[in-house]
Structure formats: structure tokens, C-alpha cells
Amino acid sequence: xxxxxxxxxxxxxxxxxxxxxxxxxxxxxxxxxxxxxxxxxxxxxxxxxxxxxxxxxxxxxxxxxxxxxxxxxxxxxxxxxxxxxxxxxxxxxxxxxxxxxxxxxxxxxxxxxxxxxxxxxxxxxxxxxxxxxxxxxxxxxxxxxxxxxxxxxxxxxxxxxxxxxxxxxxxxxxxxxxxxxxxxxxxxxxxxxxxxxxxxxxxxxxxxxxxxxxxxxxxxxxxxxxxxxxxxxxxxxxxxxxxxxxxxxxxxxxxxxxxxxxxx
Amino acid sequence: xxxxxxxxxxxxxxxxxxxxxxxxxxxxxxxxxxxxxxxxxxxxxxxxxxxxxxxxxxxxxxxxxxxxxxxxxxxxxxxxxxxxxxxxxxxxxxxxxxxxxxxxxxxxxxxxxxxxxxxxxxxxxxxxxxxxxxxxxxxxxxxxxxxxxxxxxxxxxxxxxxxxxxxxxxxxxxxxxxxxxxxxxxxxxxxxxxxxxxxxxxxxxxxxxxxxxxxxxxxxxxxxxxxxxxxxxxxxxxxxxxxxxxxxxxxxxxxxxxxx
Numbered sequence: 342x343x344x345x346x347x348x349x350x351x352x353x354x355x356x357x358x359x360x361x362x363x364x365x366x367x368x369x370x371x372x373x374x375x376x377x378x379x380x381x382x383x384x385x386x387x388x389x390x391x392x393x394x395x396x397x398x399x400x401x402x403x404x405x406x407x408x409x410x411x412x413x414x415x416x417x418x419x420x421x422x423x424x425x426x427x428x429x430x431x432x433x434x435x436x437x438x439x440x441x442x443x444x445x446x447x448x449x450x451x452x453x454x455x456x457x458x459x460x461x462x463x464x465x466x467x468x469x470x471x472x473x474x475x476x477x478x479x480x481x482x483x484x485x486x487x488x489x490x491x492x493x494x495x496x497x498x499x500x501x502x503x504x505x506x507x508x509x510x511x512x513x514x515x516x517x518x519x520x521x522x523x524x525x526x527x528x529x530x531x532x533x534x535x536x537x538x539x540x541x542x543x544x545x546x547x548x549x550x551x552x553x554x555x556x557x558x559x560x561x562x563x564x565x566x567x568x569x570x571x572x573x574x575x576x577x578x579x580x581x582x583x584x585x586x587x588x589x590x591x592x593x594x595x596x597x598x599x600x601x602x603x604x605x
Numbered sequence: 606x607x608x609x610x611x612x613x614x615x616x617x618x619x620x621x622x623x624x625x626x627x628x629x630x631x632x633x634x635x636x637x638x639x640x641x642x643x644x645x646x647x648x649x650x651x652x653x654x655x656x657x658x659x660x661x662x663x664x665x666x667x668x669x670x671x672x673x674x675x676x677x678x679x680x681x682x683x684x685x686x687x688x689x690x691x692x693x694x695x696x697x698x699x700x701x702x703x704x705x706x707x708x709x710x711x712x713x714x715x716x717x718x719x720x721x722x723x724x725x726x727x728x729x730x731x732x733x734x735x736x737x738x739x740x741x742x743x744x745x746x747x748x749x750x751x752x753x754x755x756x757x758x759x760x761x762x763x764x765x766x767x768x769x770x771x772x773x774x775x776x777x778x779x780x781x782x783x784x785x786x787x788x789x790x791x792x793x794x795x796x797x798x799x800x801x802x803x804x805x806x807x808x809x810x811x812x813x814x815x816x817x818x819x820x821x822x823x824x825x826x827x828x829x830x831x832x833x834x835x836x837x838x839x840x841x842x843x844x845x846x847x848x849x850x851x852x853x854x855x856x857x858x859x860x861x862x863x864x865x
Contacts, residue, residue, distance in 0.1 A: 363803045367802060373838070481740065544828060569801030574831075577829055
């Protein structure tokens with residue numbers, strides 16, 4: 342069972358005329374690759390009416406509602422993360438509550454607030470009793486501030502993970518740019534931090550280093566916005582991993598992290 | 606299948622395994638890649654990159670799987686001798702990455718090189734980048750190749766043919782539609798950095814530029830060699846078009862040498 346733990350979809354307020362084509366393209370490519378489940382989020386309006394990484398509460402509510410509708414349209418293919426902005430605590434908690442009621446499987450944090458900020462604690466507290474993993478957008482080794490986002494790196498996420506040992510954190514896209522070697526050092530001693538392999542980066546040695554750093558038990562396959570690089574990484578893993586380890590990375594770990602009913 | 610973007614030898618900025626020719630050959634065997642256009646990776650960072658060419662020629666002489674893409678620094682005295690050597694060794698192209706050489710892309714040395722390459726019928730190969738700029742070593746600050754540089758080369762030397770590796774959709778479109786049809790017919794792009802679904806940049810470019818402009822290239826072993834194959838497998842390509850990208854275009858490019 343192949344699970345893409347880092348997928349995205351678009352909607353009619355995402356500011357792009359081709360949003361339907363992009364959604365269809367993801368699903369079509371997923372069929373070709375053999376993706377059983379796309380676990381997806383929608384980051385507000387993708388910058389159209391509020392910034393992608395600082396989405397407004399109303400944009401998040403709309404996006405989460407559209408994602409719930411997509412899950413309903415594709416009940417055997419799409420699962421959803423509730424995307425929240427931790428600067429709006431009450432709204433975030435209400436979105437999580439509403440999402441869980443509708444079967445959402447995780448929480449997505451983009452880059453609206455540094456990962457180790459106390460404002461993320463209530464979000465994690467809400468995720469814990471519902472067994473929701475928290476997928477956190479990460480800049481691999483953030484050496485300085487970046488425009489358009491309050492980016493966090495692995496060290497900062499691990500501080501949050503240390504405070505919430507019973508929550509599973511998915512460190513987003515080690516292939517998504519930045520210095521993944523820094524991330525691999527940061528996460529070694531944090532057993533509740535899992536790495537998603539998504540991103541356009543296909544650096545030689547990255548997958549082998551990730552396996553050495555955390556083992557197949559803490560790696561999750563994903564694609565993000567480039568399914569081609571995701572498939573390339575999957576093909577590489579199919580060659581180097583034992584079947585039992587490959588099964589963990591491609592779906593077994595996800596089955597363990599997400600709520601039991603997520604992939605039923 | 607011909608991979609036009611292969612780099613042999615150690616990388617100065619991080620440890621990478623599988624950089625020896627025999628190891629790259631094993632990957633090629635596994636993926637069905639018959640031959641590769643190869644450069645010597647370490648010497649791209651040397652003060653005189655041509656010092657890596659004898660090793661490259663030796664590798665290519667030993668294994669017909671590799672075709673040499675030697676590096677030349679046109680800012681060094683008597684670089685023309687390195688070009689003559691490349692011609693003698695039947696190099697498939699010559700590479701000059703102005704950012705790595707510390708040269709202005711449209712300065713006199715680069716323009717003299719492109720003139721000489723055009724005269725020899727030898728393609729110029731240049732990379733936009735070798736790694737994602739966000740992940741590079743703090744001392745690896747060489748500027749990326751810019752689209753205006755490629756446009757400038759094409760305009761400066763009407764006979765020049767250029768192969769650009771590691772370019773994304775925006776770069777490719779900027780050069781293609783910023784050039785006349787005659788100019789853009791002299792530049793080829795590898796698909797190592799062009800996104801597939803769901804953005805479908807590669808499918809879009811194949812529809813707008815046509816398959817004759819694209820080459821199969823991976824950037825291995827700095828990047829996973831599986832990537833361009835996955836990209837092609839995600840397209841609904843006519844087999845003839847796929848054959849052009851995988852082999853035909855590179856073969857035609859290599860065989861259209863104009864003897865001086």
C-alpha cells in the first residue's frame with residue numbers, strides 16, 4: 342500500500358485557472374505510480390487572498406472545507422490534514438475539532454510561527470488525544486530568515502517534539518531544498534520525529550544518509566509538488582531496501598502514525 | 606538511451622558514493638542507459654579545469670560507454686590547445702560553466718570560446734547549476750547560469766550549438782521565446798530539472814517547444830539517475846518522440862560535427 346504523506350490540492354480560490362487540471366494530474370499520476378492514498382493539505386488560498394505560509398483564518402476554513410469535499414469525492418484515494426495557523430489559537434482548535442469530526446487524519450502546520458514557539462503547544466495538545474500526526478513544513482537548515490514564511494528547521498521542530506513526546510511529528514520534505522544533512526543530524530535522537538522524503542530534491546546520497554540516520558522505521562514516502570521526483574526516489578528505494586523495510590517506508594509507518602481508521 | 610549529463614569523480618562539497626566510472630556504469634546498466642556524456646566533476650572546481658581532461662579521456666578510451674565532455678577555461682593562456690585536444694579526442698561537447706570559472710558569461714573569454722566552438726562544430730555544454738541553491742555549501746557561491754547568457758551566446762555565434770543542463774521551465778522558456786526560431790533551433794535542454802506532474806512542466810514544454818529540443822539527462826551521481834526516467838514514464842508520449850529524447854536528439858547532435 343503506497344501512501345503519499347505529503348500531497349496538496351487546489352481549489353477555485355487558489356488564484357490559478359488550472360486548479361482542476363493540477364488536481365486531476367496528481368490523481369492521474371498517482372494511478373500510474375500506484376499511490377493508494379494521497380494524504381493532502383491545502384494551504385489556504387495559496388497566496389491568492391492571504392500569504393501561503395501566513396494564511397488567514399477564513400482562507401484556512403475555506404481550504405479545509407474544500408479538502409473535506411475532495412475526501413468525500415474520492416473516499417478511497419484522498420485523506421486530509423487540517424491546515425491551521427497557530428497565531429489564531431481558537432480558530433486552529435476549532436478547525437481541528439471540525440476536521441476530526443469529518444474524518445481528517447492529521448494536522449498541517451506551514452510556516453506561520455516558529456516551530457518551537459509556545460503557540461504551537463495547544464495545537465499539539467489537540468492532536469495528541471486524537472492520535473493525529475503533525476506534518477510541519479521545514480526549511481532544512483535555516484541559516485537566516487527567508488521572505489514569505491517564518492521558516493523552521495529540524496532543530497526547532499525537535500524542540501517542539503521534545504515537549505510533546507506522545508505526538509508524532511512529520512518533518513516535511515527533506516528533498517525540499519536546504520541542507521538535509523543538517524536535518525539528519527538534528528533528528529537522530531528524537532524518536533517521535535519522522536522524515537518525509539518528498540520534495541523536488543533528488544540528491545545522490547540523500548536517501549542512503551536518511552536510512553543511516555533514522556532507519557526505515559522513521560521514513561515516510563511522499564511527493565509534495567513533484568510526483569516525478571517522488572517516483573524516482575521510490576524506484577531507488579525499491580532497489581536498495583529489503584521488502585520489509587520498503588513496506589514500512591511506503592505505507593507501514595504511515596499506518597502506524599495516522600489514526601487507525603485513516604486507511605480503512 | 607544516452608544520458609547527456611553525467612559527472613564522474615568526487616564532489617568537493619559533500620561525500621557522495623558511486624562516483625567512479627565502474628559504479629556509474631553499473632547504474633547505467635540497471636536503468637538501460639547505453640552511453641553517457643561525461644565530465645570530470647572535481648576539475649570543474651579547479652583553477653585549471655583542463656587538468657582533469659587527461660583522466661576523462663583515459664576513462665572514455667577504456668570504456669566506450671562514456672563520451673567525453675572536457676572542460677575548458679577560456680580565460681587561461683593557450684586554452685585553444687585544450688580545444689584542439691578535445692577535437693582530437695573526439696569529445697562530444699566542451700563544457701564551460703562561467704559561474705564556476707569566475708568568468709563573465711558574455712565577457713571576451715567566453716565569447717572567444719563560443720566562436721571557436723562554432724568554428725569547430727563543437728557544442729558548448731553548460732549547467733545552470735549542479736545542486737539546488739538552497740542546499741549548497743556556504744563556500745559554494747558560484748552564480749548560476751542566467752538565461753540572458755545563453756541568449757547572448759546564441760546571438761553572438763550563429764553557428765554555435767548549446768546544450769544546457771539543469772534548467773527549469775522558466776529558464777527554458779525565457780531562452781526559447783527570447784530567441785528567433787533560428788537561434789532556438791541551436792539549443793538543447795536536458796530534462797534533469799524539469800518538473801513532471803502535477804505541475805506538468807515537462808509535458809507543457811514538449812507541447813510548446815516540441816520533443817526535438819530535449820535530451821535525456823540525469824546529473825548522476827549528484828542526482829538520482831532514476832529521475833528523468835520517472836519523468837518520461839509519467840508522460841503519455843508517442844514512442845517516436847520518446848526515442849528522440851532518449852537517444853535520437855543526442856545522437857544527431859553528436860554526429861553533426863563540422864570539420865574545420
